[in-house]
Amino acid sequence: MSESQMNDSTFSRLFIIMILAMTALTILLVVLASFASSDVNARLDEQYELENTQSVAERIAPVGTFSADSVSAPIAVATAPKTAEQVYASCAACHDSGTLEAPIVGDVAGWAPRIAKGIETLYNNAINGINNMPAKGGNGALSDDEVKAAVDYMVSKSK
Template sequence: MSHESAIRTPKQLVAAVVGFFAVTIIGIVLLVQFVTQEKLTGAGSESQSAEAVAARLKPVADNGFTLKDVNAPKVLQTGEAVYTATCAACHGTGAAGAPKFGDAGAWGARIAQGQDTVVKHALEGLRAMPAKGGNPDLDDVEVARAVVYMANKAGAKFKEPEVKQAAPAAEAPAAEPAKG
């Protein structure tokens, strides 16, 4: 018995090798395309549609982010809102020596100093407390409201601070008509 090869000439050998590589490469390309078919993210794919982009951004947008107009008049927060957002971190637990919310004993000496002094300390900072409780975006009236809220819950009788109205802009004198 003799073994005879199907490849008898060099041309047949080259054709067989090229054919083998072509089939292998085509197989790999098809396999990769099959595996990544759902994950295409190029321009024109479904992943770039407005709905898909909005769905990806939704978790970020819903995380308390609000776009504010810097030219809009500022709406001042209540003392309770400022306390909850800024002051409760320390005054809720008594961290760093802060008088705990509602603790008449801890607030007694501060209340005895008077509203103006306590508000001044809150605005400028005192000991471990930074100015405005660490929130520089707060208006002075908002800080004063938070101080009044906390002190009154500890037994003080502080009055809510008055909001100073912005002075209306003086009207410019009417321009004289041109003489000519």
């Protein structure tokens, strides 16, 4: 065997040994990094959960609190009575179109039999409801006097 052939075979063996050593070193480093990062990942997950829980708690926390000690007496809110025309605005949804068999304001023939029963009957029906019409036309915030004023308004337009 010549010297150049021996150097080539020695080089080849050394080259293969170096490749195997580097591969083994790489695998060792990957395994060590995996062990090291598993602890870091667990701590990062715990931190994320903690921050996420605090963030959600802050977003859904009440903006204020109520204490019964801070309230001495109920505050009465005074509202001006509505005019008949203002009250009729909520009645108009049905009484302008005849929805649910409501008599149309201005239809003398449609209102005549109702007017014949008397104004007190009309008031009672409007306040308590009748057939398809709910009490106070579905607007429970109206006073009885406001409903009566609206009835008077519709009757005056339908005679």
